[in-house]
Amino acid sequence: MSARSATQANGCEYPPVSADARATCSQCNLREFCLPVGLSPQEMYAVEDVVTTRRVVEKGEALYRDGDPFTSIYAIRLGNFKTCVNTLDGRDQVTGFHMTGELLGMDGIGTNRHACNAIALERAEVCVMPYGQLSTISTEVPALQRHFHRIMSREIVREHGVMLLLGSMRAEERLAAFVLNLVQRLSARGFSKSELVLRMTREEIGSYLGLKLETVSRTFSKSAEEGIVEVKQRHLRMLDTEALKRIVNGQQCHN
Amino acid sequence: MSARSATQANGCEYPPVSADARATCSQCNLREFCLPVGLSPQEMYAVEDVVTTRRVVEKGEALYRDGDPFTSIYAIRLGNFKTCVNTLDGRDQVTGFHMTGELLGMDGIGTNRHACNAIALERAEVCVMPYGQLSTISTEVPALQRHFHRIMSREIVREHGVMLLLGSMRAEERLAAFVLNLVQRLSARGFSKSELVLRMTREEIGSYLGLKLETVSRTFSKSAEEGIVEVKQRHLRMLDTEALKRIVNGQQCHN
DNA sequence: CGACACCTTGAAGAGGTTCAAGAAATGTGG
DNA sequence: CCACATTTCTTGAACCTCTTCAAGGTGTCG
Numbered sequence: 001m002s003a004r005s006a007t008q009a010n011g012c013e014y015p016p017v018s019a020d021a022r023a024t025c026s027q028c029n030l031r032e033f034c035l036p037v038g039l040s041p042q043e044m045y046a047v048e049d050v051v052t053t054r055r056v057v058e059k060g061e062a063l064y065r066d067g068d069p070f071t072s073i074y075a076i077r078l079g080n081f082k083t084c085v086n087t088l089d090g091r092d093q094v095t096g097f098h099m100t101g102e103l104l105g106m107d108g109i110g111t112n113r114h115a116c117n118a119i120a121l122e123r124a125e126v127c128v129m130p131y132g133q134l135s136t137i138s139t140e141v142p143a144l145q146r147h148f149h150r151i152m153s154r155e156i157v158r159e160h161g162v163m164l165l166l167g168s169m170r171a172e173e174r175l176a177a178f179v180l181n182l183v184q185r186l187s188a189r190g191f192s193k194s195e196l197v198l199r200m201t202r203e204e205i206g207s208y209l210g211l212k213l214e215t216v217s218r219t220f221s222k223s224a225e226e227g228i229v230e231v232k233q234r235h236l237r238m239l240d241t242e243a244l245k246r247i248v249n250g251q252q253c254h255n
Numbered sequence: 256m257s258a259r260s261a262t263q264a265n266g267c268e269y270p271p272v273s274a275d276a277r278a279t280c281s282q283c284n285l286r287e288f289c290l291p292v293g294l295s296p297q298e299m300y301a302v303e304d305v306v307t308t309r310r311v312v313e314k315g316e317a318l319y320r321d322g323d324p325f326t327s328i329y330a331i332r333l334g335n336f337k338t339c340v341n342t343l344d345g346r347d348q349v350t351g352f353h354m355t356g357e358l359l360g361m362d363g364i365g366t367n368r369h370a371c372n373a374i375a376l377e378r379a380e381v382c383v384m385p386y387g388q389l390s391t392i393s394t395e396v397p398a399l400q401r402h403f404h405r406i407m408s409r410e411i412v413r414e415h416g417v418m419l420l421l422g423s424m425r426a427e428e429r430l431a432a433f434v435l436n437l438v439q440r441l442s443a444r445g446f447s448k449s450e451l452v453l454r455m456t457r458e459e460i461g462s463y464l465g466l467k468l469e470t471v472s473r474t475f476s477k478s479a480e481e482g483i484v485e486v487k488q489r490h491l492r493m494l495d496t497e498a499l500k501r502i503v504n505g506q507q508c509h510n
Numbered sequence: 511c512g513a514c515a516c517c518t519t520g521a522a523g524a525g526g527t528t529c530a531a532g533a534a535a536t537g538t539g540g
Numbered sequence: 541c542c543a544c545a546t547t548t549c550t551t552g553a554a555c556c557t558c559t560t561c562a563a564g565g566t567g568t569c570g
Contacts, residue, residue, distance in 0.1 A: 140394075209422070210422035
C-alpha cells in the first residue's frame, strides 16, 4: 500500500516519484495493481525489460485513437483515462474509466488496430510495453503469460458487469453501482472508502451509464436529498454506503 | 466453406460428421472460424493435441455455470449457446449468443472460476481444451499464443459494441443491429445472407438488448409492417437489408 | 473580470415498461 | 395421431422513467 493516508480522497495526486525513462516495476508503488501482480522478483525483472519507455499524455489528449496501429500495451502510472467508441453518426459511448495500475490497449490485439479511443482525463503518464516484446517474453515466463490472460479475462468480465448495468438497471441503480465501483477501486489504492473526486464530467458519466447528463445530475441530487451522499460538483462523499449497496441489489422497491 | 448451400437458412443443422472423441482440427470444417484460424498445418497439430475430448450439451443444459471451477476453454462444434450473468436479486442479463467455431470460457481465466453461465440453446457439442495445456502449448507455439490473445481481444471489442448498443441506441436500432450481426456471422459460415432462424426466445433477445420481450415482439412487428423484414415466429427473412443498416446508423429520424 | 465549460433544475414529451388477455406453436401422454 | 398442457409470441392500454428543451447557476482559467 502506498504512503498516503488511507482516508484521503483522491483529490490531489502527486507527480511521479521518479521521471526516469527506464522503468523499475520493482520499485513502483503500483506493482500490486499493475502487470507484475504476483510475479516473483525475477519475473518482474523480465517485465521491466519490456517497459522501455514512459509517455506523458496531457489532459484531453489521446493515448491512442480508434484506428491507430496497435503497437503497445500501456500501464497507467499516473492519472485517469476514459476509453470510448465513436460511431459514424456521431454517437459516443464511454466504455470505461481507468485508473493507475490498470492496463490499456488490449482492444488493439485483435486486428492490429485500436478499436477505441483512450483519452486522459487529466495529465497522465503511462508505461509503454511493446506488445511484440511482451508476447515474446510471455513465452519465456509462463507466469507472465497467465497473468496477461487473467487481465484480459477480467476485462471481459468487467464488461459483462457493465452490460448487466446497462441492460437491466434503472438510473438510480446504475449510478449507485458506478460510485461503489469507483470507491472500491480507489480504496484498493489506499484512498478513502467514503470520499472521492470524480475525474470525469456528468456527460461522461452519463455516456458510460447510458444516461443523459441531466439524469445523472438529477439522480445525484436525489440521492443527496435522501442523505445517502453529499455531492458538491465533482467532490462526492458517501454518507450511507449500505444504502447504496441496497439500491444496486434492487432492494429498493422497483419490482 | 462448408458444403451446404450458401443461400440456405440456418434452420436445419446436421449431426456431427464424426463423433470421434479425438479431435481432428485439420479435418473440421470449422477450422476457419475456430482457434486454428491462420495456423500452419504443424501448428494445427499442436492444437489437436490440446483437444482431448468432446462434450455434448443438451438443450437448456449448462456447459458451465457461474462459480464453477475453470478448467477449460471450449470451441463450439455444433449448436448455439447463450452466455448470461445472474444477480442476487434475480436479474438475468444475456451477455452474448455464440455459434459454431466460437470459443467459450475465457471468462474463467481471471479468477479460476467461471463468471457467467453458458447454456446450450439446442443440443450442442463442444471441443474441450484444458486451459493448462493450451497455455503450455502456447509458450511453444507463438502463433497460437498470438491467436488466443487475438480472440480474447476481439471479445473485448465485441462487448464494446454491445455497450454502445445498450448505452445509446433505441429499440428499433438495437434490434436491427442484432439481426445484422447474426446474419453477418451466419453468412460467414455459409448460411443465407437474408434469412435466418432465431435460436433464442424473444425474452432472451430482449435480455441481450436491454429490452422487454414485448418490446422485441412489437419492434419486429413494426419492421414487418414497414416491409423491412418478414417475421414468422423464429423464422426471419430480411427484405431490405439496406434499410436495416440505415436504422443502425441512425439515419432514421431519431435526433 | 469575462468567457467558457460544466452543472442544476423545471416542464413537457417520447419511448419503453407493465399488466393483461388471447393466439400460435410445441411438447407430452394416451 | 389427437387432446391437452405448456411455452412462446402478439397486441392493446395505462403508466412511468428518462429524455428533451430551456434557462439559469456555478466554477475555472486565461
